Amino acid sequence: NAGVMQNPRHLVRRRGQEARLRCSPMKGHSHVYWYRQLPEEGLKFMVYLQKENIIDESGMPKERFSAEFPKEGPSILRIQQVVRGDSAAYFCASSPLVAVSPDTQYFGPGTRLTVL
Amino acid sequence: TQLLEQSPQFLSIQEGENLTVYCNSSSVFSSLQWYRQEPGEGPVLLVTVVTGGEVKKLKRLTFQFGDARKDSSLHITAAQTGDTGLYLCAGSQGAQKLVFGQGTRLTINP
Numbered sequence: 402n403a404g405v406m407q408n409p410r411h412l413v414r415r416r417g418q419e420a421r422l423r424c425s426p427m428k429g430h431s432h433v434y435w436y437r438q439l440p441e442e443g444l445k446f447m448v449y450l451q452k453e454n455i456i457d458e459s460g461m462p463k464e465r466f467s468a469e470f471p472k473e474g475p476s477i478l479r480i481q482q483v484v485r486g487d488s489a490a491y492f493c494a495s496s497p498l499v500a501v502s503p504d505t506q507y508f509g510p511g512t513r514l515t516v517l
Numbered sequence: 518t519q520l521l522e523q524s525p526q527f528l529s530i531q532e533g534e535n536l537t538v539y540c541n542s543s544s545v546f547s548s549l550q551w552y553r554q555e556p557g558e559g560p561v562l563l564v565t566v567v568t569g570g571e572v573k574k575l576k577r578l579t580f581q582f583g584d585a586r587k588d589s590s591l592h593i594t595a596a597q598t599g600d601t602g603l604y605l606c607a608g609s610q611g612a613q614k615l616v617f618g619q620g621t622r623l624t625i626n627p
Binding site for chain 1: 552558565
């Protein structure tokens with residue numbers, strides 16, 4: 402899964418600041434997913450994107466969170482006006498075309514966000 | 518509500534012993550995946566099972582998908598200290614998003 406790249410690996414923000422997390426999928430993968438992992442918990446789905454389209458954002462908090470996957474460049478998860486409860490590990494995953502290998506997702510190393 | 522329940526949550530055994538980790542649900546999944554996660558890293562895919570009753574082997578690890586596609590198990594034979602880690606099961610219901618269990622933290626003592 403080294404092919405999925407995320408940066409930064411660690412991000413520290415003060416309450417009220419903005420956090421931008423970036424994800425580059427594996428080569429040839431056109432589907433990107435974002436998950437959040439709170440301490441001592443499993444991963445929770447946030448959003449599923451294809452190039453220039455949000456397919457499923459049912460796991461995204463209604464406010465302050467947004468995601469995009471532009472035609473060129475990495476996928477971005479943006480958190481505005483961060484609060485302490487946003488502190489977590491955020492993982493990006495990618496998968497190839499659904500017809501080739503449904504459901505299998507490969508994860509990046511994650512971004513650990515700490516809100517002071 | 519936890520859609521996927523993993524048990525046990527914590528397991529500590531001696532090197533050389535066998536163990537089984539369970540992943541249970543009341544829901545049907547189109548596929549189920551097992552991941553291993555090291556501290557500070559992302560989950561690494563171990564296996565994907567798709568067919569009810571399917572059994573897959575990966576060296577000393579044996580994965581089974583229940584006949585009804587509601588549950589799965591991971592069996593490790595002759596555990597080694599290198600098997601220590603967090604094991605996660607994740608199910609898909611065809612909507613592309615994965616539902617994860619809370620994980621089993623496995624410690625193999627020398």
